[in-house]
Amino acid sequence: MAGPNTFFLVHLLSAILAFIQFVDSSTPWISNYIEETNLAYVKDSGICETVDGVGQYSGYINVGDKNYLWFWFFESRNDASTDPFVLWLNGGPGCSSMIGLFTESGPCTVNSDGKSTALNPYSWNNYSNILYLDQPFGAGFSTGITLTNSSAAAIYAWTAFQVLFTSDAFAKYKNHQFVLATESYGARFGPVFINHFNSQNELIESGELDGVKVIVSSLMINDGKHDPLINFQGLVTFAQDAPGYGPLVNSSVISTITKAFENTCRGLLQDCYDADISKSSGADTCNTAITTCTDDVMSPAVGDRDPDYLLASSSDNKVPTTSYATYIRLSEVQDAIGATLLSSKPTFDQCDDTTHALFSQSGETGKTFLPELSGLADSGFRILIWGGDADMKANWLGLHQSMVQMSWYGNQTLNDTALTNMSINGDDVAAFAVVDNFTFARVYGAGHTLPAYKPQVAQTIFQQFISNETIHSVETSVTGSSSAAGASSTASSSDAVRLQHPGICALVLIYFISRYSTRKLL
Ligand SMILES: *[C@@H]1O[C@H](CO)[C@@H](O)[C@H](O)[C@H]1NC(C)=O
Ligand SMILES: *[C@@H]1O[C@H](CO)[C@@H](O)[C@H](O)[C@H]1NC(C)=O
Numbered sequence: 001m002a003g004p005n006t007f008f009l010v011h012l013l014s015a016i017l018a019f020i021q022f023v024d025s026s027t028p029w030i031s032n033y034i035e036e037t038n039l040a041y042v043k044d045s046g047i048c049e050t051v052d053g054v055g056q057y058s059g060y061i062n063v064g065d066k067n068y069l070w071f072w073f074f075e076s077r078n079d080a081s082t083d084p085f086v087l088w089l090n091g092g093p094g095c096s097s098m099i100g101l102f103t104e105s106g107p108c109t110v111n112s113d114g115k116s117t118a119l120n121p122y123s124w125n126n127y128s129n130i131l132y133l134d135q136p137f138g139a140g141f142s143t144g145i146t147l148t149n150s151s152a153a154a155i156y157a158w159t160a161f162q163v164l165f166t167s168d169a170f171a172k173y174k175n176h177q178f179v180l181a182t183e184s185y186g187a188r189f190g191p192v193f194i195n196h197f198n199s200q201n202e203l204i205e206s207g208e209l210d211g212v213k214v215i216v217s218s219l220m221i222n223d224g225k226h227d228p229l230i231n232f233q234g235l236v237t238f239a240q241d242a243p244g245y246g247p248l249v250n251s252s253v254i255s256t257i258t259k260a261f262e263n264t265c266r267g268l269l270q271d272c273y274d275a276d277i278s279k280s281s282g283a284d285t286c287n288t289a290i291t292t293c294t295d296d297v298m299s300p301a302v303g304d305r306d307p308d309y310l311l312a313s314s315s316d317n318k319v320p321t322t323s324y325a326t327y328i329r330l331s332e333v334q335d336a337i338g339a340t341l342l343s344s345k346p347t348f349d350q351c352d353d354t355t356h357a358l359f360s361q362s363g364e365t366g367k368t369f370l371p372e373l374s375g376l377a378d379s380g381f382r383i384l385i386w387g388g389d390a391d392m393k394a395n396w397l398g399l400h401q402s403m404v405q406m407s408w409y410g411n412q413t414l415n416d417t418a419l420t421n422m423s424i425n426g427d428d429v430a431a432f433a434v435v436d437n438f439t440f441a442r443v444y445g446a447g448h449t450l451p452a453y454k455p456q457v458a459q460t461i462f463q464q465f466i467s468n469e470t471i472h473s474v475e476t477s478v479t480g481s482s483s484a485a486g487a488s489s490t491a492s493s494s495d496a497v498r499l500q501h502p503g504i505c506a507l508v509l510i511y512f513i514s515r516y517s518t519r520k521l522l
């Protein structure tokens with residue numbers, strides 16, 4: 001066999017050197033590893049998305065000063081070159097978007113063994129290119145400085161898109177229709193991020209800032225915590241008589257939570273709304289308000305129930321499991337997807353308690369999130385506010401009231417508009433109201449992480465929303481939908497994560513060079 005020529009050797013050496021500079025020398029070799037300026041990822045790991053020809057990228061975005069955001073991107077199963085680009089963010093604050101990927105809207109779910117995956121026929125990448133981002137630092141695999149509010153998080157999210165949209169892999173998506181989809185605490189992340197991106201876009205346009213415009217065209221928020229005061233008030237009504245479910249607690253509990261809301265919670269939250277949280281006394285006021293309301297109103301209303309899902313105890317109902325977390329803690333999975341690029345043993349928690357506590361202590365959690373959303377709604381921005389009607393964390397009565405009480409031109413019309421049923425194959429699955437580009441939807445029988453409970457409904461509404469259609473009833477072919485519903489064409493992870501090892505020669509070279517190169521992360 002002919003030996004490699006000098007050209008090849010030089011390139012092999014520089015590729016290996018670049019690799020060494022990024023990864024810890026103890027990191028195992030990862031196939032399809034690609035490094036670009038400020039971006040390091042694995043291409044087509046074979047994990048999770050198993051549909052032939054559908055590309056995927058997972059890795060870290062360097063947003064400066066040793067701060068790294070973990071992402072996982074899937075091309076559309078339909079037409080990656082023209083379909084919308086979606087950014088998915090879980091809430092918390094501090095929860096990993098891997099929750100969304102594996103239990104809500106991503107290409108696969110993880111089987112109960114925690115070792116293998118099944119194709120999700122209701123994945124949102126059937127119709128879009130979708131990027132799952134762990135943020136802020138501390139959430140999921142992302143690491144970096146500690147942040148305490150969404151405005152600070154927005155700065156790094158914007159930087160992440162500066163890196164992505166100037167990269168070889170992602171620049172092509174910068175002119176695609178960009179949809180931001182989020183849930184729960186995303187009621188704050190979503191509007192704050194879009195407003196920050198928009199003000200950066202203005203600076204770029206006026207020549208004051210050098211960068212890539214990030215133009216978000218629509219926002220969808222499911223089970224959002226838009227306004228604590230309206231949410232807790234809605235919860236009292238909801239506990240008394242949840243539409244479709246009836247009373248959730250007995251009259252003595254109703255009396256307890258009504259008193260707690262009226263006598264303490266309401267006043268504390270109003271004080272918080274008036275407080276200046278840039279001062280520590282204001283932050284304390286808000287932290288006290290949110291923790292008191294949670295303890296005195298939410299906890300008794302929830303009792304022994306699963307606050308995520310009213311129907312959790314009935315055996316025939318699907319509750320998302322945490323087997324996905326077992327799966328992405330497997331070292332062979334972490335190696336395959338590039339999670340080990342920064343550290344050979346990354347830790348993974350669904351939600352980072354520290355981030356949650358810090359956002360609460362900063363006062364942000366107690367504040368209303370509506371002012372950031374109202375400007376967007378008032379400008380005719382395309383918005384979907386939707387929620388599962390079996391969710392107690394963000395009860396849908398509170399969601400609807402939040403939109404009615406938000407300051408925007410459509411609030412009166414929304415209040416006056418009865419919800420209309422939407423059906424799939426004749427079954428009523430949701431009820432919605434539309435005011436121009438604004439849509440509100442209640443999804444029957446869904447819990448807090450809505451798409452996890454009603455994947456087909458969620459995918460259908462998602463598809464209609466990103467296609468700029470008004471939400472409407474559909475008939476799907478019965479055979480098609482039943483086979484999809486029962487889909488469990490399990491793709492064994494052992495096939496998926498089989499790694500390609502480099503030749504002994506490359507291993508020796510890595511070892512050799514690593515001893516003489518200073519380790520420098522990108
Ligand atoms: C989504 O795409 C997968 C893979 O191509 C396919 O098996 C599935 O039927 C699609 N789902 C729907 C609802 O069309
Ligand atoms: C957010 O936190 C940063 C520090 O990380 C602080 O400088 C800023 O004032 C805070 N912003 C808001 C709106 O609270």
Ligand SMILES: *[C@@H]1O[C@H](CO)[C@@H](O)[C@H](O)[C@H]1NC(C)=O
Pocket residue numbers: 250251252253303
């Ligand atoms: C009401 O429900 C609470 C919580 O489940 C329980 O402790 C209490 O005994 C009940 N009260 C009555 C009068 O049933």
Ligand SMILES: *[C@@H]1O[C@H](CO)[C@@H](O)[C@H](O)[C@H]1NC(C)=O
Pocket residue numbers: 379380381382436437
């Ligand atoms: C709805 O959105 C479209 C597309 O952005 C826009 O052209 C239209 O003016 C919006 N409608 C309203 C009533 O704001």
Ligand SMILES: *[C@@H]1O[C@H](CO)[C@@H](O)[C@H](O)[C@H]1NC(C)=O
Pocket residue numbers: 404405406407408409410411412
């Ligand atoms: C509805 O929005 C308007 C601004 O368009 C605001 O003045 C009004 O107070 C809002 N209504 C409610 C009930 O909050």
Ligand SMILES: *[C@@H]1O[C@H](CO)[C@@H](O)[C@H](O)[C@H]1NC(C)=O
Pocket residue numbers: 404412415416
């Ligand atoms: C909304 O409509 C209800 C009647 O359905 C009415 O009692 C209430 O005052 C209205 N609220 C607003 C803000 O217009």
Ligand SMILES: *[C@@H]1O[C@H](CO)[C@@H](O)[C@H](O)[C@H]1NC(C)=O
Pocket residue numbers: 421428
């Ligand atoms: C909407 O669907 C629900 C659930 O099936 C049903 O109870 C209700 O009567 C329907 N409403 C209308 C107006 O058809």
Ligand SMILES: *[C@@H]1O[C@H](CO)[C@@H](O)[C@H](O)[C@H]1NC(C)=O
Pocket residue numbers: 177217382466467468
């Ligand atoms: C939907 O409307 C947006 C403008 O808000 C536009 O950029 C996009 O191309 C439209 N998408 C489709 C699928 O029509």
